[in-house]
Amino acid sequence: MKIGELSSRIGVSVSVRMLRYYEQEGLLNPPRSESGYRYYGFEDVERINGIALLNGSGLTLAAIRSLLACVPSGSTPAPLCHALKSRIREQLEQIDRQVESFNKSRLLR
Template sequence: MRIKELSERTGVSARLLRYYEEQGLLTPRREENGYRDYDEPLVERVEQIRSLLGAGLTTEIIRAVLPCLAEAADSRYPAPDFVDRIRRERGRMAERHACLTKNLQAMDAYLAAIVKA
């Protein structure tokens, strides 16, 4: 599929898709005329990238993590510093998750209180 279709299917602008390619997060095939051709699995890849960015990871970390996520069942990561970095990022994500959960609970309590009134 062309970049426009991928953009429409994922809700991500063509400009951002080109940026993801520049950052090494996406690798579309190139046709003879230079046009990008995106395979179907890249729709899910873009959604995964958006989710990881939304969780606060940088494109640098995402670039390192994406291959690992694809091969999670075959977990063999030899670089201890990389594993430590992923652990730290996971810890940061867990802290943000706890904060979001707390905020959601507070909003639910507020809504419940004002709906009764």
């Protein structure tokens, strides 16, 4: 499928521009036709959904790039690797600290 079709299939707000940015950042590497069109498979939909999920949870694209080997893909789900679990745990701890800080600031009103 071409980039426009992929963008419309994803189901999250990932634009064509964002897909090109993911490619530029080394998160995607779609094959190209002789005329330069990018072609994506169904596994790319899963990969992009994983990237969007991790990015939405607060991970940077650089962190996601280093963890992509841990993101399950394909029809058979793979267990998350230790590095990804650890990074998610760290992110959750950071979010918990932020929530605690926000709650304390409410008391100051």
